[in-house]
Amino acid sequence: MVIGVPKEIKNNENRVGLTPAGVAELRKHNHTVYVQATAGQGSGFQDAEYEEAGAVILPTIADVYNQAEMIVKVKEPIREEYSLIKEGQLLFTxxxxxxxxxxxxxxxxxxxxxxxxxxxxxxxxxLPLLIPMSEVAGRMAPQEGAKYLEKPLKGRGILLGGVPGVKPAHVLVLGGGIVGTQAAKVAAGLGAQVTVMDINLNRLRELDDIMPKNVVTQYSNEYNIREAIKTADLVVGAVLIPGAKAPHLITRDMLKTMRPGTVLVDVAVDQGGCIETCKPTTHEDPTFIIDDVVHYCVANMPGAVPYTSTLALTNATLPYVVKLANLGWQEACRKNDDLRLGLNVVNGEVVYKGVAEAWNLPLVSVESVMEAAHA
Incomplete structure (x- = not known):
């Protein structure tokens, strides 16, 4: 198969879809790999390293899309890329x-x-391909929140861990999954008083057992959230419903009950956000303020630490890339249930329920589109 790795062009996105090690692995299976010039530079990988691993370097993004049967990237295509995508081309991102x-x-x-x-x-x-970036984003959330709590950045002017004689900040984490767990762990390590909310009591029991004593758990419902945000200094939105929009756990009217300078970090923003007032921002312009509450809603948080993020992501994606290249997407998805569930849109049809429901589109069964593609 011919695999293409374009350079990411989303604002301040420095990750890359394949490392030189990944190229070498694909070449072992006799696949052809085209990499756009400087695609890996932001993550610390030079063109010469890709060439040494067996890739062919192409000068433009259009060249890569034109040559490739499968595109391997990190972030979704943006408007400038739409016209480059060919009918039937496999995009894995x-x-x-x-x-x-x-x-x-x-x-x-x-x-x-x-x-x-x-x-x-x-x-x-x-979700094996979401976990690595959830771990990165979760660990980054308190780090970014601590920064924006500083007064020059319009925060409350509070140190996350406090000092002897001065209480630490209160961090509220909405969601006890991968993101929430990592966020709570880092916030607690910095000395904050942390509350983790979730609707899964078994998960709350697990967190209660493994977390340090400055982390407490609480059942998540609207009443508890409304009460908790009144005293929270930093709120981390860490809610995920796979493939579907995140629910709005914090609504616009709740902002008025928060103290001025409270910071909201919505890690779920790339799934619509669990804070109603959040809208995607970029690393270049990461925050905005509504009702004196600082919103940090960067949709590609791990892009700020691309070396770590690229290695963590490609460790997880490469085995699937090899399967897709070796077997073709139809056969790979027939043989591998994990991959089949990854199919969202095929040949102009929506095959993933969460996407169809989000935009009120007809849902077609994966089996029918795979049969049509095979025919």
């Missing part, structure tokens, strides 16, 4: 369709095969 109607309709129109990292799912319901 994060899509988060449920948060972008424009992207959904563009991929339907291009009749691409869109296999989304975030909905590849194992039998135990875990």
């Amino acid at each position: 994060y899509f988060h369709f449920a948060s972008s109607e424009d992207l959904t309709h563009a991929m339907i129109e291009r009749k691409a095969t869109c296999l989304a990292y975030e909905t590849v799912e194992r039998a135990d319901r875990s």
